[in-house]
Amino acid sequence: MAALxxxxxxxxxxxxxxxxxxxxxxxxxxxxxxxxxxxxxxxxARPAFADEAVQTLLRRMTGLDLQKVFRPVKTExxxxxxxxxxxxxxxxxTRKAIEEAKExxxxxxxxxxxxxxxxxxxxxxxxxxTETTKYVFTDLTYSIPHRERFIVVREPNGVLRKAxxxxxDRMIQIFFPKEGRxxxxxxxxxxxxxxxxxxQDRHEDILNRCIAQxxxxxPDYIRVxxxxxxxxxxxxxxxxxxxxxxxxxxxxxxxxxKKTDGLLTDMIHRDLLDDATSLITLYHMLHPECQSAKxxxxxxxxxxxxxxxxxxxxxxxxxxxxxxxxxxxxAMATSTAS
Amino acid sequence: xxxxxxxxxxxxxxxxxxxxxxxxGCTNRPFFRIVAAHSRRARDGKYLEQLGCLDxxxxxxxxxxxxxxxxxxxxxLGCGAQLSRPAEKLLGLAGFLPLHPMTVTGAERLRRRARExxxxxxxxxxxxxxxx
Numbered sequence: 192m193a194a195l196x197x198x199x200x201x202x203x204x205x206x207x208x209x210x211x212x213x214x215x216x217x218x219x220x221x222x223x224x225x226x227x228x229x230x231x232x233x234x235x236a237r238p239a240f241a242d243e244a245v246q247t248l249l250r251r252m253t254g255l256d257l258q259k260v261f262r263p264v265k266t267e268x269x270x271x272x273x274x275x276x277x278x279x280x281x282x283x284x285t286r287k288a289i290e291e292a293k294e295x296x297x298x299x300x301x302x303x304x305x306x307x308x309x310x311x312x313x314x315x316x317x318x319x320x321t322e323t324t325k326y327v328f329t330d331l332t333y334s335i336p337h338r339e340r341f342i343v344v345r346e347p348n349g350v351l352r353k354a355x356x357x358x359x360d361r362m363i364q365i366f367f368p369k370e371g372r373x374x375x376x377x378x379x380x381x382x383x384x385x386x387x388x389x390x391q392d393r394h395e396d397i398l399n400r401c402i403a404q405x406x407x408x409x410p411d412y413i414r415v416x417x418x419x420x421x422x423x424x425x426x427x428x429x430x431x432x433x434x435x436x437x438x439x440x441x442x443x444x445x446x447x448x449k450k451t452d453g454l455l456t457d458m459i460h461r462d463l464l465d466d467a468t469s470l471i472t473l474y475h476m477l478h479p480e481c482q483s484a485k486x487x488x489x490x491x492x493x494x495x496x497x498x499x500x501x502x503x504x505x506x507x508x509x510x511x512x513x514x515x516x517x518x519x520x521x522a523m524a525t526s527t528a529s
Numbered sequence: 530x531x532x533x534x535x536x537x538x539x540x541x542x543x544x545x546x547x548x549x550x551x552x553x554g555c556t557n558r559p560f561f562r563i564v565a566a567h568s569r570r571a572r573d574g575k576y577l578e579q580l581g582c583l584d585x586x587x588x589x590x591x592x593x594x595x596x597x598x599x600x601x602x603x604x605x606l607g608c609g610a611q612l613s614r615p616a617e618k619l620l621g622l623a624g625f626l627p628l629h630p631m632t633v634t635g636a637e638r639l640r641r642r643a644r645e646x647x648x649x650x651x652x653x654x655x656x657x658x659x660x661x
Contacts, residue, residue: 312624320643321636324587328623331581332600341599344592345622358592366596375589 238476240301240443245476248469249439253296256434257285260292298439302408310353318349327354329362337363356409371403380404380415389422398437420444429457446474452508455498459515462522468494471501481505495520544569548580548605549613559585563597563616565605580605583619597623 238245276284330341342354342362354362364374378384380401388397398419405412420441423429432438445451451470458467475484483504487497495516502512547568554560561583566576581597588594602625606612612620614631621629 315628317633317640318636321632321639325592326622327592327594329594329596331596331598333598334600343624345624351622351624358590361590362594365594 240440245443245473246298246439248473248476249298249442250296251469252442252466253298253436253438254434254463254466255289255292255296257288257292259434260295261288296434296436298436299402300407301440301443304410304413305356305406305408308353308355308359311350312343312353313351315349315351319347322347327358327362329366331366337367360406360409369403371400373404376404376411380411382418385415385418385422389419392428392431394419394423394428394431395435395437398432416440417444424450424453427453427457429454430461442470442473446470446477449474449478449505452506452512455502455506456508456511456515459498459512459519462519464494464498464519467498471497474501474505539570539575541567541569546577546605546608546610547613548602548610548616550583550615551576561585563619565601565610568611578605595619595623597625599625 240246325347326345328341328343328345332340340359340363342359343351344354344358345351361374364372377400379388379397385397388394398416401412401415405415419437423431423441424445429441432441442454445454451474455467455470458464458470471483471487475481475487478484481504483501486492486500486504490500492500498512498516502509502516506512544567546565548563548565549572550561551564551566551573552559552561553573562579563581563583564576565578565580566574570576578601580602581595583595584593586593597620614629617626618629618632620626621632
């Protein structure tokens with residue numbers, strides 16, 4: 192039963208990295224990380240979202256609650272199946288469940304917003320007035336990747352230009368439909384309707400739908416994700432995303448914008464000290480010039496001391512975090528005493 | 530079913546492969562498939578391969594959607610297929626082939642007709658043709 196709660200157990204990292212490369216391979220390259228909200232930090236040594244160290248920290252913070260990862264998805268009702276297993280078989284089954292859970296928790300990539308396309312291939316001004324609507328031509332060759340597909344538009348004024356990203360996504364969905372994606376993006380992704388979704392606490396569902404509908408570097412994807420993270424941070428609903436594949440992205444967003452106080456408080460309340468230290472380590476990796484990073488490096492702090500130094504120097508809501516730390520220490524003291 | 534008088538295996542005398550539009554759809558709703566077929570076949574009959582499609586009616590975003598399988602198109606053109614005039618015009622508009630001369634001529638004629646309607650030839654000014 193101890194295996195159920197174990198995080199970071201010995202799984203095959205080689206197989207996972209192969210899966211990651213197959214799914215998001217061409218995107219998980221260095222240098223494609225998302226900018227910090229504020230100023231630019233150092234250039235060459237700046238850790239990106241896809242770095243191994245960063246990913247390890249984020250994965251550790253995401254946690255591996257099997258009950259939540261494999262909670263029932265709304266499919267048709269079937270009566271539960273019971274199996275009689277020995278201890279060894281149970282361990283084997285748990286190990287396999289942990290591996291599958293790790294695959295489900297692979298984080299979607301975090302990319303910069305894509306540059307708009309405006310490339311004119313030909314100008315034939317004498318065609319003006321012959322047609323009233325534009326033509327969109329899509330290359331249907333099966334073996335070329337979607338990013339390299341030729342999609343051109345012939346406007347009524349005779350200009351032959353490359354299609355914009357929205358037109359490209361629409362055409363590719365028409366001719367090569369992907370499951371879970373609609374040709375015209377659903378209305379639920381507009382800001383006024385996202386509010387309703389957030390009130391029903393369905394952040395994870397909307398993020399899953401967003402991943403199915405948009406490309407990771409499209410402005411809509413980034414906007415929906417940022418709204419979701421902002422709402423979670425405003426209402427401190429961090430637990431909704433814990434043990435899902437979106438937790439890493441949320442932590443990355445918050446650390447880049449230095450809004451980590453609420454998350455830190457939440458972790459200390461739930462007695463997740465390791466996660467708190469991982470969060471602060473990540474913060475120091477991303478902002479190495481801040482004071483607590485320098486202090487931590489020269490004094491080589493670990494654990495609770497690291498958190499205390501961080502709270503004193505960097506956080507805005509010092510009071511709350513101090514209270515939470517004191518409550519935690521009291522709880523530890525009483526539990527060890529009793 | 531190779532019975533005597535079977536209609537399934539049609540052998541033609543002469544004819545060549547053409548790339549042309551096959552009309553489909555319903556009443557008041559045309560839809561063209563860009564198709565490589567024998568020239569002697571019916572317009573909507575059995576074809577060798579479908580190379581794309583064209584929807585002549587504009588969609589909700591005001592665009593006429595066309596798909597072209599350029600790789601297979603190149604293959605059939607390499608095998609010596611010919612093109613029908615609308616197919617040539619469409620490929621010219623797409624940029625795959627150079628613009629068809631009739632497209633240019635059509636545009637010029639349209640403009641001349643529009644000019645004649647707008648400014649009736651009272652003044653004897655010579656209408657200089659547009660040189661593209």
